[in-house]
Amino acid sequence: AQRVTQPEKLLSVFKGAPVELKCNYSYSGSPELFWYVQYSRQRLQLLLRHISRESIKGFTADLNKGETSFHLKKPFAQEEDSAMYYCALIDKNRDDKIIFGKGTRLHILP
Amino acid sequence: KAGVTQTPRYLIKTRGQQVTLSCSPISGHRSVSWYQQTPGQGLQFLFEYFSETQRNKGNFPGRFSGRQFSNSRSEMNVSTLELGDSALYLCASSLFDRDTEAFFGQGTRLTVV
Numbered sequence: 001a002q003r004v005t006q007p008e009k010l011l012s013v014f015k016g017a018p019v020e021l022k023c024n025y026s027y028s029g030s031p032e033l034f035w036y037v038q039y040s041r042q043r044l045q046l047l048l049r050h051i052s053r054e055s056i057k058g059f060t061a062d063l064n065k066g067e068t069s070f071h072l073k074k075p076f077a078q079e080e081d082s083a084m085y086y087c088a089l090i091d092k093n094r095d096d097k098i099i100f101g102k103g104t105r106l107h108i109l110p
Numbered sequence: 111k112a113g114v115t116q117t118p119r120y121l122i123k124t125r126g127q128q129v130t131l132s133c134s135p136i137s138g139h140r141s142v143s144w145y146q147q148t149p150g151q152g153l154q155f156l157f158e159y160f161s162e163t164q165r166n167k168g169n170f171p172g173r174f175s176g177r178q179f180s181n182s183r184s185e186m187n188v189s190t191l192e193l194g195d196s197a198l199y200l201c202a203s204s205l206f207d208r209d210t211e212a213f214f215g216q217g218t219r220l221t222v223v
Contacts, residue, residue, distance in 0.1 A: 045214065097155060098212065
């Protein structure tokens with residue numbers, strides 16, 4: 001079954017330290033993966049997608065098919081990065097249904 | 111352009127009642143999806159509508175239903191409310207049926223007492 005796993009519910013990182021939010025997936029085929037972010041009292045929004053290979057707000061994510069992972073990384077954490085992060089997969093076999101991980105709350109310590 | 115609008119923002123209902131939530135997608139978007147967000151389960155997909163037809167459905171009981179109107183506005187209905195239905199319900203709209211970028215509303219916070 002298609003699945004997205006975010007093993008950490010909460011991740012606390014000091015400001016200026018590197019950040020890595022883990023995401024593993026289970027999918028038969030070529031996955032299309034995304035990271036969504038929800039800042040406090042704001043709506044959920046797309047952060048980045050693997051097909052565009054872009055860096056948004058200093059975050060990058062590389063698809064590793066061998067490890068079936070799509071970890072989100074940032075070399076130097078900033079306080080404004082504190083938010084809820086969701087990894088998501090598009091199930092192309094089921095009309096683009098989006099499957100989300102349970103999310104990781106990132107807390108940046110001053 | 112205006113984003114996805116969900117109404118109401120907050121709702122308190124008692125067990126056994128029914129509730130209807132509304133979602134107005136971004137103008138021109140034809141696909142509307144609904145999600146339930148709870149602390150324990152995270153984000154879970156409810157269903158997706160495209161051009162007034164339900165295209166996809168998640169693993170929720172039949173008490174959860176929805177529909178989409180010709181102007182792409184969508185409603186979600188939950189009947190015979192249970193305490194466990196308390197959650198943030200999010201709506202997302204996409205331009206076309208296979209477009210992969212979904213824009214989310216701010217959600218409706220439903221509390222069942």
